Amino acid sequence: MFILVNLKTYPCDPVAVAEAVRDVDEKTDARLAVAPQDAHVERVAATGVETWAQHVDPIDHGSNTGHALAESLAEAGAEGTLINHSEKRLKLADIDGSIRAAERAGLETIVCANNPAQIGASAALGPDAVAVEPPELIGTGTPVSQADPDVVEDAVDAADGVDDDVSVLCGAGISTGEDVVSAADLGAEGVLLASGVAKADDPAAALADLVDPL
Numbered sequence: 001m002f003i004l005v006n007l008k009t010y011p012c013d014p015v016a017v018a019e020a021v022r023d024v025d026e027k028t029d030a031r032l033a034v035a036p037q038d039a040h041v042e043r044v045a046a047t048g049v050e051t052w053a054q055h056v057d058p059i060d061h062g063s064n065t066g067h068a069l070a071e072s073l074a075e076a077g078a079e080g081t082l083i084n085h086s087e088k089r090l091k092l093a094d095i096d097g098s099i100r101a102a103e104r105a106g107l108e109t110i111v112c113a114n115n116p117a118q119i120g121a122s123a124a125l126g127p128d129a130v131a132v133e134p135p136e137l138i139g140t141g142t143p144v145s146q147a148d149p150d151v152v153e154d155a156v157d158a159a160d161g162v163d164d165d166v167s168v169l170c171g172a173g174i175s176t177g178e179d180v181v182s183a184a185d186l187g188a189e190g191v192l193l194a195s196g197v198a199k200a201d202d203p204a205a206a207l208a209d210l211v212d213p214l
């Protein structure tokens with residue numbers, strides 16, 4: 001299982017969380033990574049943890065004030081990027097452009113989507129993976145695998161129907177090892193999660209719990 005911890009703009013210590021993720025990653029067969037804010041990518045990557053960007057723009061070097069350039073994030077140490085997160089929505093053409101920008105910079109890609117129909121459309125653009133995250137469950141602590149298992153299974157079917165090389169992850173409300181196992185049972189190859197770790201009193205303990213049953 002791939003477990004990607006998205007730190008969003010939560011006021012946690014990104015380096016401390018990164019070190020905890022790195023330490024858990026070294027002790028488990030699961031693959032763990034962290035997606036900090038752009039400004040923290042370099043410091044997080046320096047811990048040795050697998051580091052992801054939260055977004056890249058569909059741009060090249062040039063006159064693009066305030067944008068996130070894939071090459072700059074890769075140089076800072078990012079190995080992959082989320083695209084079209086529910087909190088950073090893009091139009092279809094821009095999702096395509098962002099995937100191409102990420103590929104150009106050698107970044108792995110996960111395109112997020114709200115529902116199975118969007119998962120199918122996203123898979124058709126050829127990312128490495130897609131992630132279904134019902135927006136109404138994000139940050140609630142109620143896991144998508146329990147509240148809406150059909151959306152995960154339907155997302156897996158939708159992606160497989162387009163391109164079975166595209167991996168499917170799920171996210172929203174996931175915070176325990178049991179949630180991760182349920183996601184795997186529904187066909188997901190990984191999970192995205194944020195508040196369960198970034199807002200935990202003890203992120204290291206939360207991470208240990210996540211991988212405990214794996």
Ligand code: G3P
Binds near residue numbers: 137174192193195
């Ligand atoms: O990117 C993962 C995120 O949107 C899920 O958030 O807080 O429900 O784990 P959370």
